Amino acid sequence: MAGRPGGTSSVRRRAVGGLTAGALLLGAVSGCGGLSVVTEADNTLLVYNSSLLPRDGTDAQITGAVALANGCVGMTSASSPGQVRAVIWPSGTAIDRGDPFTLRLPSGELVSEGTLVQGAGGYTEDATRLDVEIPASCGFDPDQEIAVFNADDDPIVPE
Numbered sequence: 352m353a354g355r356p357g358g359t360s361s362v363r364r365r366a367v368g369g370l371t372a373g374a375l376l377l378g379a380v381s382g383c384g385g386l387s388v389v390t391e392a393d394n395t396l397l398v399y400n401s402s403l404l405p406r407d408g409t410d411a412q413i414t415g416a417v418a419l420a421n422g423c424v425g426m427t428s429a430s431s432p433g434q435v436r437a438v439i440w441p442s443g444t445a446i447d448r449g450d451p452f453t454l455r456l457p458s459g460e461l462v463s464e465g466t467l468v469q470g471a472g473g474y475t476e477d478a479t480r481l482d483v484e485i486p487a488s489c490g491f492d493p494d495q496e497i498a499v500f501n502a503d504d505d506p507i508v509p510e
Contacts, residue, residue: 391445394423395489396424397437398439398441399439399442413472415469418464419435422489425489426438426468437478437497441501441505443456443457443505457504457506462508467509476496485497
């Protein structure tokens with residue numbers, strides 16, 4: 352898509368219809384703003400509906416492979432492939448099913464663990480700056496930056 356933050360010019364998308372229980376659950380707990388910790392099919396997803404970072408910190412390109420850490424949905428990056436970082440996913444992201452694990456992006460596209468995704472947002476090392484509490488049970492490395500997608504972003508699967 353031309354002009355999209357992060358410089359993405361070509362995307363592959365699949366149209367997927369219908370709502371799942373996970374999407375319905377997400378809509379029920381997200382409310383109108385702030386962070387939601389959604390648990391579905393023994394997996395935990397951190398999602399929000401409003402911007403958590405100041406505007407000057409939300410133009411970075413986030414790229415990584417979808418990954419699970421103790422059942423929490425995060426991502427790995429090329430610079431640290433063995434470590435799963437915490438991710439705050441954009442509004443509309445949902446757990447589609449748990450076995451095998453499938454994540455539904457806001458576009459409706461389904462992605463599985465190991466799928467590379469990218470979108471616009473920012474990174475922070477300080478969860479208190481975001482006024483969020485990441486569950487300790489996730490076991491994310493506290494020294495790893497937290498990836499925060501823009502609330503209205505729709506991550507893509509690059510070609």
